[in-house]
Amino acid sequence: MSATIFIPTPLRPFTGDQESLELEGSTVGEVLRNLAEQYGDLKKHLFDEEGKLRNFVNIYVNDEDIRYLDREETAIQDKDTISIVPSIAGGAL
Amino acid sequence: MIRLKSADIEEIKQIAQKTYPHECCGVMVGSIENGVKTVTELIPAENQRTDSPANRYLITPDLLNELEKKLKGTDRAIVGFFHSHPDVPAQPSTYDQDHAWPWYSYVIVSVNRGQAGEIHNWKLRDDRSAFDAEKMELL
Ligand SMILES: [Zn+2]
Numbered sequence: 389m390s391a392t393i394f395i396p397t398p399l400r401p402f403t404g405d406q407e408s409l410e411l412e413g414s415t416v417g418e419v420l421r422n423l424a425e426q427y428g429d430l431k432k433h434l435f436d437e438e439g440k441l442r443n444f445v446n447i448y449v450n451d452e453d454i455r456y457l458d459r460e461e462t463a464i465q466d467k468d469t470i471s472i473v474p475s476i477a478g479g480a481l
Numbered sequence: 482m483i484r485l486k487s488a489d490i491e492e493i494k495q496i497a498q499k500t501y502p503h504e505c506c507g508v509m510v511g512s513i514e515n516g517v518k519t520v521t522e523l524i525p526a527e528n529q530r531t532d533s534p535a536n537r538y539l540i541t542p543d544l545l546n547e548l549e550k551k552l553k554g555t556d557r558a559i560v561g562f563f564h565s566h567p568d569v570p571a572q573p574s575t576y577d578q579d580h581a582w583p584w585y586s587y588v589i590v591s592v593n594r595g596q597a598g599e600i601h602n603w604k605l606r607d608d609r610s611a612f613d614a615e616k617m618e619l620l
Contacts, residue, residue, distance in 0.1 A: 396549075397558055397584065397585075398582040398583050398584035398585050399582075399583070399584075400584075401583070401584055401607075402583075402607075429608075432608065432609050433582065433583060433609070444580050444582075446542040448546075453542075471546075473542040473545060473546050473549075474542065474545060474582050475539065475540065475541060475542050475545075475580075476506070476508075476538075476539070476540040476545070476562050476580075476582075477530075477538065477539045477540070477580040478537070478538055478564055478573070478576060478577035478580050478581065478587070479504065479530070479533070479536045479537035479538060479574060479576045479577065480504065480535075480536045480565075480567060480568075480569040480574055481536045481569060481574055
């Protein structure tokens with residue numbers, strides 16, 4: 389399977405300014421790991437030290453949040469689109 | 482570098498004062514040319530961290546997604562965000578750093594006893610190791 393993955397503006401400097409990429413994988417997790425492998429500098433921004441997706445990184449498959457699907461195990465069909473959408477969080481202390 | 486109108490700075494300060502003792506937050510939209518961001522619009526956002534609004538802020542992906550869709554095909558994009566630090570200096574916290582994205586500009590304004598004070602702009606290092614001050618030019 390392969391999916392089109394849309395890269396948000398802040399991560400494009402790590403993909404040679406490409407807005408979208410075609411990547412292989414049978415689940416969302418696989419596609420994301422392929423992405424992180426091909427563009428190594430991107431990895432830290434998507435995954436924490438334990439290799440888990442960071443909680444301010446939101447992943448949508450065809451506009452559906454994977455938290456409401458099977459999370460990283462969500463199966464990918466050909467021609468699916470995956471979007472990485474930021475949450476913006478922070479605080480004083 | 483990010484370029485803002487002095488009126489934008491004033492607006493951020495006003496919003497921060499109005500929101501005190503809670504944190505305010507919002508989106509900066511602008512154009513990008515040769516790596517220089519020029520802010521054209523400030524979009525205040527409601528702080529979604531209602532459980533801890535005095536020291537946390539959150540802008541949801543829904544809001545950003547919708548905004549991205551609106552901006553698609555225009556020459557403008559989301560270039561960064563602003564938020565306030567009530568009674569805390571305008572330096573990024575560890576929590577800010579843990580949750581930040583690269584490339585975006587993060588403007589922080591300190592509000593002391595209800596009065597907006599220093600305002601600084603920050604950018605996360607590409608390896609997430611620290612925030613650096615990013616030059617802010619007033620138009
Ligand atoms: Zn902060």
